[in-house]
Amino acid sequence: MARTGTLIEAVMADIESKIASRAYLPNTRLPSVRAQAKAMQVSVSTVVEAYDRLVAEGSIISRPGAGFYTSGHIAPLDLNQIGPKVAREIDPLWVSKESLEAAPDSLMPGCGWLPSEWLYQTGIKRALRHLARSNSPDLTEYASPKGSLAFRQFLQRRLLGQNIEASSEQIMLTESGTHAIDLIGRFLLSPGDTVLVDDPCYFNFHALLKAHRVNIFGIPYSPNGPDIECFERALSEYQPRLYLTNSGVHNPTGAHLSHSVAHRLLTLAKASELVIVEDDIFADLETTRTPRLAAFDGLDQVIEIGSFSKTVSASVRCGYIAAKQDWIEQLVDLKIATSFSGNRLDSEIVLQTLTDSGYRKHMERLHGWLAKQRISVSKRLVSLGIEPWIQPKDGMFLWCRLPTGTNATQLAQDCLSKGVVLAPGNVFSQSQSAHDYLRFNVAQCTDPKIFETLEWALERQMQEGP
Incomplete structure (x- = not known):
């Protein structure tokens, strides 16, 4: 009440x-x-x-x-009662619901996924046809506790390509990347523990961690990775249990972790009991491989997770956890206790799509489309006085600063009234220090109405003043 x-x-x-x-x-x-x-x-x-x-x-x-x-x-x-009250436009749960429930004619430059037509639908349809014609138990049976051995062996080879050595027994399939983080939270966290996140970071990290009733502390993120001095102070002051991050194609900034920052980060982690969860959901959007903490660490204090909702399908859900084997065995117990079995059919569809002969060529085309869009969208935004924080080498995101005196939350409210869904900066920021930033998804910025609406909203805010 x-x-x-x-x-x-x-x-x-x-x-x-x-x-x-x-x-x-x-x-x-x-x-x-x-x-x-x-x-x-x-x-x-x-x-x-x-x-x-x-x-x-x-x-x-x-x-x-x-x-x-x-x-x-x-x-x-009630997750909305945990932590300080925030405006609904910067509440991660509200922003997620607004994007997922948007009308079909809404424009969503603030959402975190590719347009449906940019995904590899041909491969998914081919996998569905193959499974529909077969008498495979994948259509009807429960999955094994760790998930498909064939898929785990595929992931083993895939991780080795990133210099991460893991046996198939060190890999467990999950329903999604979010499911993976939730299981790890259940496994390692207790209410009142402290978790470090990047500031800014993927906004659903905030919402998910609130559900585990932990304290969240944001580490400022630079173009080369987290601020190491701030990271070191946080380790000393808060004795955090986890650090949750993206190493490759950081969300929302598009930055990449540098080798030097990765080494310094792991040196600090080794001197503490900190566990690092490395979310590698955007791995297939990279054109140049960047350091993975799990590769340097050998899956000792680093847990590697990922999923395929960004490049295969958000409807067919499948993710994974790679960690040391004794942890995987205990995580399997938690998986059985909370969901009994994984989605065998979804994992088989995703595996067949990833191993389809056309997937690699599709991804090469996708890399080209995104590169062109990053350049094109950057130019359109700069013409409006909206400046990208960096020019990312890969991925779909531009993290952009608004003109001086402009408030992203107000801009998002105004644009929403015109059917344009934006992602204001403070939804990503634990410290609420990104009030003048927006995240843009370049793949969702193909309609000129987006820029017309932004221009109208900016002019309106300038005229009305703070």
């Missing part, structure tokens, strides 16, 4: 939000009325009335002589 208006309702809302975010678990003793009054700078009588109303509603209970306690049932988890 939303609370607005009186001071009494403000006190009630404060208690309810802490219950909803599970900051107050069942049977937690609430602050005394005097302590709550002091904390919220209201009168004791205001808190007494608020507590009495919450007792009447059943949210808390009164124990004479002992104080007030939360009721005995844990509240349903």
